[in-house]
Amino acid sequence: MDKRRMCPNCRAFITTSDRVCPYCNETVGKRAVEQREPGAILGGFIPHARFTTVIILVINFGLFVATSMYGKEVGEGQALFAFGAKLRLAIVGYHQWWRLVTAGFLHGGIAHILMNSWVLFDLGAQVEEVYGTSRLIVLYFVATVCGFLASTLWLPGLSVGSSAGIFGLIGAMIALGMRHRSALGDHIRSLYTRWAIYGLIFGLLPFFQIDNAAHIGGLAAGFGTGYVAGMPRIGGVAERVWQALAIVCILLTILSFLEMYLWFSRPQ
Numbered sequence: 001m002d003k004r005r006m007c008p009n010c011r012a013f014i015t016t017s018d019r020v021c022p023y024c025n026e027t028v029g030k031r032a033v034e035q036r037e038p039g040a041i042l043g044g045f046i047p048h049a050r051f052t053t054v055i056i057l058v059i060n061f062g063l064f065v066a067t068s069m070y071g072k073e074v075g076e077g078q079a080l081f082a083f084g085a086k087l088r089l090a091i092v093g094y095h096q097w098w099r100l101v102t103a104g105f106l107h108g109g110i111a112h113i114l115m116n117s118w119v120l121f122d123l124g125a126q127v128e129e130v131y132g133t134s135r136l137i138v139l140y141f142v143a144t145v146c147g148f149l150a151s152t153l154w155l156p157g158l159s160v161g162s163s164a165g166i167f168g169l170i171g172a173m174i175a176l177g178m179r180h181r182s183a184l185g186d187h188i189r190s191l192y193t194r195w196a197i198y199g200l201i202f203g204l205l206p207f208f209q210i211d212n213a214a215h216i217g218g219l220a221a222g223f224g225t226g227y228v229a230g231m232p233r234i235g236g237v238a239e240r241v242w243q244a245l246a247i248v249c250i251l252l253t254i255l256s257f258l259e260m261y262l263w264f265s266r267p268q
Helices: 051-074 076-082 088-093 099-107 112-129 133-154 161-177 184-205 212-229 237-265
Strands: 005-006 013-015
Touching: 013 088, 051 076, 051 088, 051 099, 051 133, 088 099, 088 133, 099 133, 099 237, 112 133, 112 161, 133 161, 133 212, 133 237, 161 184, 161 212
Parallel strands: none
Antiparallel strands: 005 013
16 A cells, blocks of 8 residues: 655655654644554455445445345336436426435446445545545535436436446545645546546446436536545644534435435335
8 A cells, every 4th residue: 555645734745654744844643544444354355444435335235235125026227216316307306306315325236336336445445545534425425416416417317326426536536636736646636537537438338328427527526525625634623624514414315315215115
């Protein structure tokens, strides 16, 4: 794993073992993620475990199992709709705005969830390592909502998937490279810009039926939020604000799934 990180005070690149920045002499302490690092899981078989990213993956797989089982009775499309997939008529016509959140945790098919999970497990850990847990939660939530909002405006049909949030995380890493002009910053910007381009090109292939509108919306939202967020500092008002925003995002997610459950359990 890369041992470099940025000083939250002067933005110079230092090592993860530095406790005092050699450039500005400010105390930097541990990274935000190290203060709550859960360590490896499965006896080290999965070495890059990050708690928040793993929780998102667990929710995704739990809902995938639930929709797959229900889909055997009513069909996959109806099951996804019942569990909160994005559909323009439901969102705009019936004001079910909670679908902008729930759709980001649903997947249509085993290939869909495995591909997204593979990317999210690696990328989520990287973003959480750089931005910290609070910013990761806000980034993922905002990108998911904005991605499916763009999808709602552009496409009327059913759409699901964590890729809107994933593209938001890619956008946040591009923003990181844009804000910090250096050799490493340029490398980060170039690397994740390629990720975004390859992903959008892949989404143009018609036989995959990929929702590129959600990808573009998530990418733009993640870039904007990441650019504003910056890297975490030690304490201070700004960090408490991001922690509060993360709590709000979690509560809105819970509320969205509660709305989904109430709608699902209501006689149709």
